[in-house]
Amino acid sequence: MIIKKYIVKDMKEAFVRARYELGSEAILVDQRNIKQGAKLNPFKKKYIEVTFALEEDKNQVKTASKAKSDEKGFSNSKKEIKLNMDCEIAKDKLMHFCSLHDKKPEDLSLEEKRQFLEILLKDTTFNQKKDLSKINILVGPTGVGKTTTIAKIAAREVLANKNKVGLITIDTYRIGAVEQLRTYARILNIPFEVANDVYEMEGKLKSMTDCDIILIDTLGMSPNDDKKLSEVSKFIDKCYLDYKTFLVISMTTDKKAIDNILERYILLNYDSIILTKIDEALDLSNLWYILNKSSKPIQYLCNGQDVPNDIKEVNIDTIFELCEGDLIL
Ligand SMILES: Nc1nc2c(ncn2[C@@H]2O[C@H](COP(=O)(O)OP(=O)(O)O)[C@@H](O)[C@H]2O)c(=O)[nH]1
Ligand SMILES: [Mg+2]
Incomplete structure (x- = not known):
C-alpha cells in the first residue's frame, strides 16, 4: 500500500x-x-x-501511467496486435511487408509487427524533432479539446518537468471559456491572463517573460471562417519571442473535413499537430492518414478527458501500445 x-x-x-x-x-x-x-x-x-x-x-x-494505460488500452501487455488497416497507404505497405515475410498479417510475430510499424512511420514526419517553444499557441476547430489539452500540457510541464508555466487565453467569445482555463491555472497555481484584444497581447506576454513555457488558448473556429482565422492570426503576430503553433484535430473528424482543416489552417502557419479523442475513434486510420498527408509532425496524442493523464508524447512505443487491444490500426 x-x-x-x-x-x-x-x-x-x-x-x-x-x-x-x-x-x-x-x-x-x-x-x-x-x-x-x-x-x-x-x-x-x-x-x-x-x-x-x-x-x-x-x-x-x-505507476500513474501504467494504471492509466490499463484503463485506456495503452498497455504493455503482449496482446494480439490487430492490423486491420483502414488507410489505403498503410494497407499497401502491410501487404508488401507480408509478402516479403511470406506470411499473412495475422501470422506476423510481435517483433515483426513492431518492425512493420517502424517501416510505416519511417517515411513520415514521425521522427521530426518535437519540442515545446517558449510560447505555444493551440488553434483548431471548436470543441476539439484545445483548452483541455492546454491544461494537460501545463500540468505535465509543472508537475513532471518542474517548468514555470503561464497561461493566456484569447478565447473571450464563448461563455465560460475564460473560467475553464482560469480554474486549471488556479489548481496548478500558475499565472493566467486574458488578452481581450490584439493590443493587450504584447503586455500579457511581457508579464510572463519569466515563465519557461507560455501556453496560449484560442477561440475555436470553423476552418472556413476567414474572419476568425485572420483575427487569430493577428494575435499570433504579436508573439515577439520564439513561438510554435499547434493545430488540434479530433480523431473523430472525417477525412474530407481533415483535408479541409489541414489546408485552411495553413493560413495560421501551424508547426505541429495534436490529435485528440483517440479514445472515441473507431480505429487509427486518421492517424495514418494525417501522417501521410501532412508535412507537419504530430506532437501529442490525447486519449480521454482526464486532466492531466490522458496525453501522450508521440513515439514508437506510444503508437505500438495504441495498436494493441481493441484499438485497430
Ligand atoms: N473523449 C475525449 N474527450 C476529450 C478529449 N479532449 C477533450 N475532450 C472533451 O471535449 C470537450 C471539449 O473540450 P474543450 O477543451 O473545451 O475543447 P475546445 O473548444 O477545443 O477548447 C470537453 O468535454 C472535453 O472534456 C479527449 O482526448 N478525449
Ligand atoms: Mg476552448
Whole structure:
C-alpha cells in the first residue's frame, strides 16, 4: 500500500495531483483542514491535508501511467496486435511487408509487427524533432479539446518537468471559456491572463517573460471562417519571442473535413499537430492518414478527458501500445 499526503488549496487540486502521481486507482482516505503560516499570524492561509492510498501490485508498484494505460488500452501487455488497416497507404505497405515475410498479417510475430510499424512511420514526419517553444499557441476547430489539452500540457510541464508555466487565453467569445482555463491555472497555481484584444497581447506576454513555457488558448473556429482565422492570426503576430503553433484535430473528424482543416489552417502557419479523442475513434486510420498527408509532425496524442493523464508524447512505443487491444490500426 502506498500512502501519500498532499497539502492543497482545494479538493480538485488534490485529485489532480493524486491522479497524476498515483493513477486513477488511488483512493481518498482522509481530508482535514489545516492552517499554514506563523503561529500568531491572523492571515494564516487555510489548506487541506488530503491523504490518498494506492494498493500495490503483488509484484510491482503501479505507476500513474501504467494504471492509466490499463484503463485506456495503452498497455504493455503482449496482446494480439490487430492490423486491420483502414488507410489505403498503410494497407499497401502491410501487404508488401507480408509478402516479403511470406506470411499473412495475422501470422506476423510481435517483433515483426513492431518492425512493420517502424517501416510505416519511417517515411513520415514521425521522427521530426518535437519540442515545446517558449510560447505555444493551440488553434483548431471548436470543441476539439484545445483548452483541455492546454491544461494537460501545463500540468505535465509543472508537475513532471518542474517548468514555470503561464497561461493566456484569447478565447473571450464563448461563455465560460475564460473560467475553464482560469480554474486549471488556479489548481496548478500558475499565472493566467486574458488578452481581450490584439493590443493587450504584447503586455500579457511581457508579464510572463519569466515563465519557461507560455501556453496560449484560442477561440475555436470553423476552418472556413476567414474572419476568425485572420483575427487569430493577428494575435499570433504579436508573439515577439520564439513561438510554435499547434493545430488540434479530433480523431473523430472525417477525412474530407481533415483535408479541409489541414489546408485552411495553413493560413495560421501551424508547426505541429495534436490529435485528440483517440479514445472515441473507431480505429487509427486518421492517424495514418494525417501522417501521410501532412508535412507537419504530430506532437501529442490525447486519449480521454482526464486532466492531466490522458496525453501522450508521440513515439514508437506510444503508437505500438495504441495498436494493441481493441484499438485497430
Ligand atoms: N473523449 C475525449 N474527450 C476529450 C478529449 N479532449 C477533450 N475532450 C472533451 O471535449 C470537450 C471539449 O473540450 P474543450 O477543451 O473545451 O475543447 P475546445 O473548444 O477545443 O477548447 C470537453 O468535454 C472535453 O472534456 C479527449 O482526448 N478525449
Ligand atoms: Mg476552448
